[in-house]
Amino acid sequence: MKTLLALNWKMNKTPSEARAWAEDLAERLSPGDAELAVMAPAIALPALAAHLPAGVSVGAQDLSAHESGAYTGEISAAMLVDVGTRYAVVGHSERREYHGESDATVAAKARQAQQNGITPIVCVGEGLDARERGEQVPYTLAQLAGSLEGVGEDVVVAYEPVWAIGTGKTATADDAEELASAIREALRERYGDAAEEVRVLYGGSVKPDNIAAICAKPNVNGALVGGASLKVPDVLGMNDALK
Numbered sequence: 751m752k753t754l755l756a757l758n759w760k761m762n763k764t765p766s767e768a769r770a771w772a773e774d775l776a777e778r779l780s781p782g783d784a785e786l787a788v789m790a791p792a793i794a795l796p797a798l799a800a801h802l803p804a805g806v807s808v809g810a811q812d813l814s815a816h817e818s819g820a821y822t823g824e825i826s827a828a829m830l831v832d833v834g835t836r837y838a839v840v841g842h843s844e845r846r847e848y849h850g851e852s853d854a855t856v857a858a859k860a861r862q863a864q865q866n867g868i869t870p871i872v873c874v875g876e877g878l879d880a881r882e883r884g885e886q887v888p889y890t891l892a893q894l895a896g897s898l899e900g901v902g903e904d905v906v907v908a909y910e911p912v913w914a915i916g917t918g919k920t921a922t923a924d925d926a927e928e929l930a931s932a933i934r935e936a937l938r939e940r941y942g943d944a945a946e947e948v949r950v951l952y953g954g955s956v957k958p959d960n961i962a963a964i965c966a967k968p969n970v971n972g973a974l975v976g977g978a979s980l981k982v983p984d985v986l987g988m989n990d991a992l993k
């Protein structure tokens with residue numbers, strides 16, 4: 751299966767900046783072994799769909815758990831599909847923390863994505879407390895079970911320890927593999943043989959100089975990258991490191 755380099759811009763870049771970034775990438779990207787996907791603010795997705803180089807996917811950072819109707823401010827899966835969206839991040843720790851999203855909400859969003867042909871990237875991961883208690887595996891697996899309720903196997907799982915996000919503290923490649931292998935086992939129980947085809951990503955302070963070691967681990971099939979996704983040279987560096 752192809753390694754996935756998922757670039758999460760978070761709340762950065764206007765549509766004009768997104769277009770310039772995509773044009774710059776298109777000029778400089780030499781295709782590697784990884785699949786690239788850009789998870790941008792929804793308002794920038796049409797510009798990305800029009801200007802990203804061929805083969806680079808468009809992704810959303812969130813979507814509504816509802817199909818359509820009276821949900822002011824929400825963006826539906828069908829709207830995202832209409833502008834060329836292939837992936838959607840759901841349950842990022844920032845949405846869980848700042849927008850009160852529960853595992854049940856995350857699962858509802860993932861189901862909504864799948865019903866419309868979007869592959870959800872379901873995020874899970876422990877905070878510092880659970881890590882310091884040595885409970886990172888049971889904590890993360892409990893979150894995963896709730897977040898995958900009723901969700902089919904066309905899914906990507908991103909393990910992001912909250913203490914490593916945007917802090918410069920990267921989990922070691924062995925830490926990433928510990929959780930990725932536990933997640934794989936849980937996916938086998940849920941999906942059987944199809945679990946081998948589910949990509950498990952690591953996220954948290956991934957950069958050009960650490961991505962190769964992390965993605966070389968047997969159960970890590972890519973990365974979800976925040977800070978290092980904003981500058982084209984960093985993205986080229988990560989893409990090259992995965993060749």
Ligand SMILES: O=C[C@H](O)COP(=O)(O)O
Nearest residue numbers: 758915916954955976977
């Ligand atoms: O979605 C991406 C993650 O939250 C990681 O962010 P970061 O690479 O800035 O630590």
